[in-house]
Amino acid sequence: MAYGQPQLLKPSRNDVLVVTPWLAPVVWEGTFNIHILNQQFRQQNATIGLTVFAVKKYIIFLKLFLETAETYFMVGHRVNYYIFTDQPKHVPQILLQKGRQMAILRVQSYARWQDISMHRMEVISIFSQRRFLREVDYLVCADVDMKFNDHVGVEILSSLFGTIHPGFFWLRRDAFPYERRPQSQAYIPQDEGDFYYMAALFGGSVPEVYRLTKACHEAMMIDEAGHIEAIWHEESHLNKYLLHHKPTKVLSPEYMWNNGPLNLTPCIKRSRFVILQKDGKTMRTNDENIEKGFGEGRWPVSPPHLPATLF
Known part of the structure; x- marks a missing residue:
């Protein structure tokens, strides 16, 4: 392949953190050459699994999820969708x-979304051991109420990756919405934490995803026995796990954007995977109405402007 020589004295980005203190890459636009990566992963002959849960009324998001995945997700590589x-x-x-x-x-239908999220971890861990180990090399676990908006390829793949939440990436660790009650298995003290990761997109090799989901499910079961529920359910437990089992790659917030204007956050160059706006009360069944109002109630007020030297 013909491509420009990497320049040791010329960083790919000087406005954002591109490597963590434990030497894991933070993936931003401009930090990788997808053509080199595609060639490397084709040499591995890798197959990528994509899991998604379309349960109860969330089935209405599945068509757009799959259609956009076919346009943008792992183009040119073998993919197994697990619905x-x-x-x-x-x-x-x-x-x-x-x-x-x-x-x-x-899968079983559950009365509460919290129950679905708990059993999602259990189901992924069970299928990782019984099926995914034989069929795929990497596993990407995503929420269904999303759409792929731009290229999402092999640059995200690693032994274990997590995605930084777009709603909190500029905040100090003591402002992250971690579980702060010591009684919970998801407890993280005020002075600990690296990033706040979103449970809507995580993954890695099948053995690593198995260990993550098994540990999160077991922790949630201990909490349930103790009559406590972490503030953000499986996401709280995911953050606790990734604090003590550092991801080998971290995806920047451009991989999970909330469809806000990019010009207010100059460090975000592209929105690759977009959270669909929706009316959480009515869950209307057509695409036009699904995108009329995001009512999750868990997003802090966006800053009016993030400086170019964010970190």
């Missing part, structure tokens, strides 16, 4: 590219 749903008959028929296949896996 976990309580409504197999309502999974949309999507024309898949060559080298891609879909498995529809029935």
